[in-house]
Amino acid sequence: MQNPPSSTEVLGGKRKRKNHRPGKGERERLKAGGVADQATAKIAPVIKQQTAKGDGKQQQQQQQKRAVAPGTAKAADADYPFEVDYNDHFETPQVAYEDLRPFLRWLFAKRPDGAGVIYDPYFCAGRMREYLRKLDFPNAINENVDFYQNVSRNKVPRHDVLVTNPPYSGDHKQRLLSYLLGRQALVPFCLLLPAYTATKSYWKSFVDQMMSKHGAASLYLMPSDSYEYDHPEGTGKDIPPFYSAWFLGGFPQSQCTEIEKTITAVGAASGRKVVVLRSVEEMAEHKYVVTKRPNPKQRKKMRSQVS
Numbered sequence: 001m002q003n004p005p006s007s008t009e010v011l012g013g014k015r016k017r018k019n020h021r022p023g024k025g026e027r028e029r030l031k032a033g034g035v036a037d038q039a040t041a042k043i044a045p046v047i048k049q050q051t052a053k054g055d056g057k058q059q060q061q062q063q064q065k066r067a068v069a070p071g072t073a074k075a076a077d078a079d080y081p082f083e084v085d086y087n088d089h090f091e092t093p094q095v096a097y098e099d100l101r102p103f104l105r106w107l108f109a110k111r112p113d114g115a116g117v118i119y120d121p122y123f124c125a126g127r128m129r130e131y132l133r134k135l136d137f138p139n140a141i142n143e144n145v146d147f148y149q150n151v152s153r154n155k156v157p158r159h160d161v162l163v164t165n166p167p168y169s170g171d172h173k174q175r176l177l178s179y180l181l182g183r184q185a186l187v188p189f190c191l192l193l194p195a196y197t198a199t200k201s202y203w204k205s206f207v208d209q210m211m212s213k214h215g216a217a218s219l220y221l222m223p224s225d226s227y228e229y230d231h232p233e234g235t236g237k238d239i240p241p242f243y244s245a246w247f248l249g250g251f252p253q254s255q256c257t258e259i260e261k262t263i264t265a266v267g268a269a270s271g272r273k274v275v276v277l278r279s280v281e282e283m284a285e286h287k288y289v290v291t292k293r294p295n296p297k298q299r300k301k302m303r304s305q306v307s
Contacts (some may be wrong), residue, residue: 017138024246025211059133066272071143071288079144087261091124091125091127091128092127092128092131092165092192092227093227093228094131094134095223095227095272096165096192096223096227096246097128097131097132097273098102098270099223099246099267099272099274100136100163100190100219100221100246101135101137101266102245102262102263102265102267103190103221103259103262103263104116104118104137104161104163104190105158105266106258106259106262107265108128108160111160115138115139116139116159116160116161117139117140117141117157117158117159117160117161117164118132118137118140118141118159118160118161118162119140119141119142119149119156119157119159119161119163120140120141120142120162120163120212121147121150121156121162121164121166121176122147122164122165122166122167122172123142123144123167126144128140128142128163129142129293130178141157141159143157147183148175149195151179157204159187160187160188161187161188161189161190161250162180162187162188162189162190162250163189163190163199164176164190164192165191165192165193166191166193168193168194170263173193173197173202174202176191177202177203177206177230180206180210180250181206181209181210186214186216186250186251186252187250188248188249188250188251189247189248189249189250190246190247190248191247191249192227192244192245192246192247193244193245194242194243194244194245195220195222195242195243195244195245195283195288195289196242196289196290197247198220198245198247198280198283198289199280199289199290199291203247204280207249210249210250211253214250215252215253216251216252216253217249217251217252217253217255217256217278218247218248218249218278219248219249219256219259219260219262219276219277219278220245220246220247220248220276220277220278220282220283221245221246221248221274221275221276221286222274222276222277222283222286222288223244223245223246223272223274224273224274226242226243226244226273227244243288245288256278259276260276260278263276264276265306
């Protein structure tokens with residue numbers, strides 16, 4: 001299999017500049033202070049930030065946010081073969097997998113053995129395997145490896161469905177969508193994303209290209225309330241400032257009605273009232289997303305309601 005195209009090629013994403021080169025004045029100040037070596041000069045942005053006015057209060061808030069509860073493991077202590085962003089490093093709660101269970105059972109019921117392999121390419125603390133085992137899905141793969149290296153080396157494990165809560169920073173979402181779009185075979189996927197992702201141009205482009213290339217449709221599983229996430233560093237549960245939803249895809253459009261009825265019926269029987277929608281227009285109609293930016297007066301009213 002050929003390597004999937006980059007997110008900039010397929011989805012029009014923009015790459016962020018990772019390395020910062022100090023300006024002329026900054027280099028002179030560093031040199032005057034005895035910091036002339038290149039390795040130390042690379043931390044100039046950090047030095048500048050730490051000496052900025054009012055930064056002490058910001059640092060104190062960050063330290064309090066990242067304080068580790070006694071007896072808990074630090075994510076920093078783990079050996080990750082990839083870059084880890086603190087704000088990305090949150091575990092999907094078990095209730096999110098419970099909401100997804102009807103779809104997975106429907107999917108695996110079509111297999112001769114009634115079982116299948118679930119693959120999560122992004123590793124956090126590995127709890128997803130434990131959660132899925134409790135829901136009678138024992139065949140889950142979630143390894144502490146670099147997903148993008150596996151893709152480039154054609155070493156992605158064989159799986160029947162991809163289930164993940166990808167990192168939200170940078171262009172991770174776009175890179176994942178590029179991988180899904182670049183696969184030769186149609187494989188179902190379940191992505192836990194902020195609901196507003198459905199309004200983004202890169203998602204709309206992805207949906208259009210999946211339909212054009214594979215005849216594949218997408219569905220949106222909207223939970224009854226916002227999910228809470230756990231951080232491996234023990235900073236406690238965190239309710240994000242956005243509403244999360246499952247983005248389902250990788251199946252023929254003809255199966256949408258059957259999937260929708262199955263998820264809705266099982267969810268109602270279990271007490272979890274989930275809503276299955278078919279488009280971003282339906283999401284906007286049900287007030288899950290806003291497709292048109294509110295005017296200043298409307299935004300002020302929304303902020304006051306939230307507070």
